[in-house]
Amino acid sequence: MAAADELAFHEFEEATNLLAQTPNEATPRGDQLVPQQHVAVAVDSGGSYGAEDEVEESDKTALLQEEKQQPGFWTFSYYQSFFDVDTSQVLDRIKGSLLPRPGHNFVRHHLRNRPDLYGPFWICATLAFVLAVTGNLTLVLAQRRDPSIHYSPQFHKVTVAGTAIYCYAWLVPLALWGFLQWRKGVRERMGPYTFLETVCVYGYSLFVFLPTVVLWLIPVPWLQWLSGALALALSAAGLVFTLWPVVREDTRLAAVLLLSVVVLLHALLATGCKFYFFQPLPLEPAAPPHQATSQPPTVLLSPPPPRSAAA
């Protein structure tokens, strides 16, 4: 069984890579990609080696857990283990989420069984504030085009943005994780992701919306839709490529249903944010400037619909 020996050799290398866990090894990890890919190809082509792989995976995770000695959830060091990342690792994970590739699973390739909470938490916070700020800036731009629109800081939108983003980035992974756990029995080869890994995938996948939201400031409609579609495609592709190895073994219906629900929810978030936070630009100036300044700006209770609708 020379092929099994070959597999065993590569598994040993992968185990030592995981146990090493030294911080600044961004470039060496690139070299160690090659044996991993060989393992993946070998396992995929030979279905009979699946059970062996599962046993070795669980042995590895048992070894890692012994190493870690999980403290209780009431201690500070328990939560500290979720922030055990360096700047270079966070940047690497962000780059991985920006450029999803079909073979590369975000969880296995970038997280490497060490999910962190830093990325999801601060990416969501940044996205919430950037949404509120850029949304307010579109109101400024709209007011300059049509002076009868009343400018206000709209500070309540920060609360709305924060609640929406955090609920999406934490409740949807919870539901997804629950669903995958429920379907665990069907799967043989690959265990489901832990809750934190799912949260991590979702959190990092939201990063691509940050530059998109800033681009939405440019009041050119086709550019806005194009950049939105591009961001949604990249983000959803990252999610789908990560989830595909897990749902692949499930029934075809369940897999397709799950992936389409995931993509749909993502699309709903993007379009909902676009419509709620961003003030559409009025098509043309409502009145010549000297007439507008003679009228005092009216204090309105809510942002008025754009003038172009009435025109």
Place this chain on the structure above:
Amino acid sequence: MAEAAESPGDPGTATPRPLMRDLKAVGKKFMHVLYPRKSNTLLRDWDLWGPLILCVTLALMLQRGSVDSEKDGGPQFAEVFVIVWFGAVTITLNSKLLGGNISFFQSLCVLGYCILPLTVAMLVCRLVLLAEPGPINFMVRLFVVIVMFAWSIVASTAFLADSQPPNRKALAVYPVFLFYFVISWMILTFTPQ
């Protein structure tokens, strides 16, 4: 001075701390924020009076009259308070979770004191807003807020960055940047009645 501050509960020494000494300590820390040097004064003798004074001042100045509708306006007093204190606590927790060796209250003290440049910016903006509205008015306010924002970041980073392990400094400093950015945004978008 420091040892008396550390043992307030000692029944033998029943002398109350003189107010002038505390005010002088707060004033000295203000100076350290305005001219950031590599000194340990903010960290060693931390206190939270300065941050409280600054936060209340900022929240009072950001408050609008109740004539305006609640829905669309700027932040209310309680909102500013919550953002400043909740934000500072979150950043402190973040830096401790990343492995920083700064104590909880020291970090709150530094973050609170470094709001001083932005409070000065708020004062200047309110004065500038008394003048004629227009693009020049806005540009002046924008310039002042940007300069004070940079000053706050530089001051707080000078104190906080040393307490982080070297390969995580950027991770600990980024939330500070976000925090002062949000406060600067609140100051810049302040429009009076």
